[in-house]
Amino acid sequence: MQMTVEISTEVYEELRKTPLFFVKFYTDIHRDENGRECNNYLWKSVNSDYSISFPAQCFGNRENGYCLCLAESATYVVKQDSHEKTYTDENRVNMVFRDVSNSVQDYIICLNSCISRSQNKEDKYYFLEILWLLDKTFIDVNHLTEAIKKYDSKFIPCILNILRHIGHCLSVKKQNILKKVCTSLNGQYDVYMPQMLTEAVQFLQKETEPDKKNLFQLIDEFFEDGFGVAYADKISRTNNPLLQLVCWFSNENKLADYNSLITLFALVSEKTRLNIVKRYFHDVRCGNTIFDVRLLQQFVDNKFDDFIRYRYCTETPSEKVILTIPLLCDNIITLYNSNGEAFQTFDGILDFAITNCNQAHPDINFDLARIIPTCEHSAVYNTDFKGFVDYQLIRKLDTSKLTDENLLIIIRSILDKYGQRLSYPICKYDNDKKLETTILEKCKSVFSDKTTNGSSQQHKNECSGIGYKFYEDKWILKEDDKITEILKTFIPSDSSLRNINSQYYVDIQGVSVAMLRKYVNSLPQKYKMIGEDEFLVPSYKEETYDLFLIKTLSEILRMRIVPQKGALVGLRFDVFGYWKEIYATLSDDEKCDSRGEAFKKALSVFKEKESNEVYRRTVVSLKKELKTNEYNGEYFELKYDRQQLVRLISRYYFKETLKDDDDDTKRNFLTLSYTGNFKPYCAPTLSEANNPAIDLPFFWCRGKECFHNNLANQTLAEQNDWRHYTLYHMAEIIGFPKLHMTPGGYEPDNVVRVFIAVANKSMQKFKRLKCRGCGHLMFTDKSGRFNRHNYYSCINPNCPEAHIPVYLNYCYKCKKGLIDSRDTKRCPNGWYICPTCLACCDNEQYERQAQRYRISNNPVPERIARMLGHGHNDKGEYFCPICGGPIEIIVDEHYGEKRRGCPRCHKIFDDTPY
Structure with missing residues (x-):
């Protein structure tokens, strides 16, 4: 069936060279606006760089999960601009393609690809398309024979030799068809079916039609969930290696012959291969066998590994090649040979990856989450937490600032802040002289222009000498309750305001300095007075008009640092052990009833005990931080020091005042991390100093604080189930434990952190x-x-x-854009620009770098301090990754619309998520 999709010209040029490509079947389940479930069936290209996606309709065979396609012709996309004129977009094409079938022509196309790729000795997947076609479609003897006959007679033996090898994984029925093809071409073909598999099938009499399933489908049936348990008694009475392997997974007994694993290793699924490695290490742990590094080496360099590649071709064609197991084994071997000193190096991993990848589509996946715990659900700082401390400022009005001249300046700044200045037209050719209305109209003219079809069209033209300047004493403000109340503080009456179309027009001549002075003098009475002149201003989240005046017209005398009462660390983490103690007093029924009175009371007792302990620790910490014991039970009062206050706010996580009705999301210092699609691996470093606020040990993880990592069950002491073994357990089993206990929990040795970093980087950057x-x-x-x-x-x-x-390097912001200095420029601050999201640098990034030094009680390096406040992205400043110039609003030449783009490169960035 033919289909047409719109793709980039660049992708089509690539497909012209290698026209065969795979698409994968997806089911997109969603709900419409009425809440009804809708299924949207799609085919998408396996190679994400192609960006091919189209409705499934009747295309391909959905049951296969994949479909092999052939790119054919293409034509440039024709578009219309805003004036309904057509133009050709040479950057986009409409490509016609179809699914590959068992026709003579398609057999030849797949064989051509196979023969061509086989010339590259490094290409271990050269048979991908032809094997997939033979396995997933009916083999037409006549068409395949005719296709092979089209080749020169000297190439035919080579083609038959390829078929003899890759055919070994096909069903017996299809192998017999290949035998007919080979025989008709004077070749030989021996049907392959491992004797142990034939015996296993016959022994259990489970499979009714084994001849119709390929080798892998037959083998996988023995490893279905519960199979080993269901047939345990019967399996235990046979010496069949395949059935012994099934039995081995279901009990604690040792294996009769561990060398039998070498043959089985390449035949079973990737999931089962990992289980073989884990179960082998469990036997070493239990003393059933001794560790043999040579056996692991034969798992990596398996003489039957062609079958691993055959399985890849028939089950996940063109997908990322999963290298979890060979990398795991290779690392254990390296660790053993280095006497526990090292895992695989970065360049070693690259060599390893290039050796095992599909070079026609070099994409790999180490999938380390299967052998190394991730950061998901670790204990991290809760951004909704209001803080361990609060602060208050003791202020006094500065009467020296209440002069007419200064208050008039303040009124102007208020009008500039909440409104905008009126403008008037000027003549650039007459020393910027103001243009009166009658003269302005004369500076505008109307002229006729002939259009392409000969008709006349009028356009309004404005003289290029017309400009605009702002009045120094006139403003316009929108009418709303907030603006009205502000204007009432320095404008005598509403009659002085010109209100037109819900807008105020203010002239500086109409304001009253005396009114504003009187209003300012009344402000202290709105706060708690301390003595005759001083007043207490509490912390605030947003600046109001009154606070603006107070900040501008008063001075700060002293500051009060207030330990907040009611702050918690969090029930989930129970860092002081209070909940464990209280929970033990509940009966089994009470523990199960979280809404019951007993449970609620226990929870209330826990919160009181933990908040009291947090409060006590905060006070102790502040005495040390402030170098004083003068605490009156409510606050510390000190001379105002802005730098010290900023430091305290940061180190004690202040955001705003805790209120009595705040729920736990505002009170809990810690929360569980949810890492989304990007799940970093757990490899934290213990901080040299405890958390300064409440003296808790913590780890640094990717520049952030982690108070409870996911390494608690990564030692043999905490893990008995071999199915959950990770790299940590296996390293410990052979005598090289890579975790050590710290006051904050387990910490990995640096060799693990280095391995995770280099494995991640090598996988992410491999294609580049x-x-x-x-x-x-x-x-x-x-x-x-x-x-x-x-x-x-x-x-x-x-x-x-x-x-x-x-x-x-990958973009720190979107985690998707791969920054390549060969393709992208730098922003003025020297950061490379992400081609995916256009991120370069922002103030939060610089602040986060500085925060790490502050919390560790170290000075912020000058190179970071110099950049604080000078980031780009949070100010809306972005730059073109192609030329480095600023991104602006430009007028699209075809659509006539305002678009976000680069005026120099003419590149449009409307779809970029910034």
Whole structure:
């Protein structure tokens, strides 16, 4: 069936060279505006770079999950501009493609791809398309034979040899068809079916039609959930290696022959292979066998690993090649050989990845979450928490600032803040002289212009000499209750305000300085008075008009630091053990009834005890921080010091005043982390100092504080189920534990953190690590003293790009954009611009860098301090990744619309999520 999709010209040019591509079937389930469930069936290209997506309709076979497609012709996309004129967009094409079938023509196309790719000895997946086609469609003997006959006679033996090898994973029925094809072409084909699999099928008499399923489908049936338990008694009476493996997963007994795992390893699914490794280590732990590093090496370099690639081709064609298991084994081998000193290096991982990837579509996935815990649900700072402290400022009006002249300046600033100045027309050719209305009209003219069809069209033209200037003493403000109340503080009466179309027009001549002075003098009475002149201003979240006046016209004498009562760490974490103690006093029924009175009372007791302890710790901490014991039970009172106050607010997480009716989301210092799609791996570093506010140990994790990581069950002492073994357990089993206990919990050795960092970076950047000068793989650049695997270079001495550093790193903001210095420019602050979201730098980023030093009680480095407040993105300033120029509002040449884009490159960024 033919389909047409719109794609970029660049993608089509790539498909012209290699026209075969896979699409994957997706079901998008959602609800419409009436709440009814809707199913949207789609095919999407496996290669996400192609961005091909279209409704499923009758295209392909959904049951296969994938469909092999062939790109055919294409034409440029024709569009219309805002004036309904058509133009050709040479950046986009409408491509016609179809699904591949078992026709003579399509067999030839797939065989051509196979033969061409087989010339590259490094390409281990050259048979991908032809094997998928043979496995998923009916093999037409006549069409396949005719297709092979089209080739030169000297190539036919080579083609038959390929079919003999890849056919071994097909069903017996299809292998017999291939045998007919080979025989008709004077070749030989031996139907392959492992004897142990035939015996296992016959022994259990489970499969009724084994000849119709391929090798992997038959084997997987033995590893379905519950299969080993259901057939345990019967399986225990046979020596069949496959059935013994099934039985081994269901009991604690040792395996009769561990070398049998080598043959089975390549035949079973990826999930079962990981279980084999875990179960083997469990037997080593239990003393059933001794650790044999050579067995692990044969898992990595398995002589039957062609079957692993065959399974990939028939089950997940063109998807990322999952390398979790070989990488795990390789790391254990490296750890063992280095006597526990190291895992695999970055360049070693790159070598490993390039050896195992599908070079036609070099995409890999280490999927480390299966062998290393992630940060999901660790204990992190709750951004809704209001803080451990509050503050108040003791102020006094500064009468020296209440002069007529100064108050008039303040009135002007108020009008500028809440309104905008009126403007008037000027003549640029007459020393910016103001234009009267009659003269202004003369400066505008009307002229006729002939259109393309010969008709006359009028346009209004404004003289280029007309400009506009702002009045120094006239403003316009929108009418609302807030503006009205503000104007009443310095304008005598409503009659002085010109109100036209719900807008106020204010002239400076109509304001009263005396009224504003009287209003300012009344402000202290709105607050708590201390003595005759001083008044107490509590902390606030947003600045009001009154606060603006107070800040401008009063001075700060002293400050009060108030430990907040009612702040909690959080029930989920029970860092002081109070809940464990209280919970133990409840009966089983009371524990199960969270809405019952007994449970509620216990919870209330816990909150009181924990809040009291938090309060006590905060007071102790403040005495140390402020170097004073003068605490009156409510607050510390000190001479005002702005720098000290800013530091205290930061170190004690202040946001706003705690209120009696605030719920736990505002009171809890910690919350569970939810990392979304991007799940970083748990590899924290213990902070040298405890949390300054309440003296709790914590870890640094990716620049953020973590108070309870996910490493608690990563030691053998806490884990007995081999199915949950991770790299930590396996390392400990062979005598090289990589976790050590700290006051804050378990911390990984640095060798683990380094491995996680380099594995992540190598996987994320793998597709980009190809030199554009010679095509070879780039490796870590060694020219710099401090690299962190962000700079790479080609080491091919004959390459024109040799030893030229290339910066590659993922965007800190969107986590999706891969920044490549070969393709993107830097912003004026020196940060590379993300091509996906256009992020470069912002104040929050610089502040976060500074916060780490403040919390650790270290001075903020000058290079960071210099950048504070000078970020770009949070001010709405963005730059073009192509040329580095500022992104502005420009008029699109075709649509005539205002678009976000680069005026120099003419690149439009409307769809960029900034």
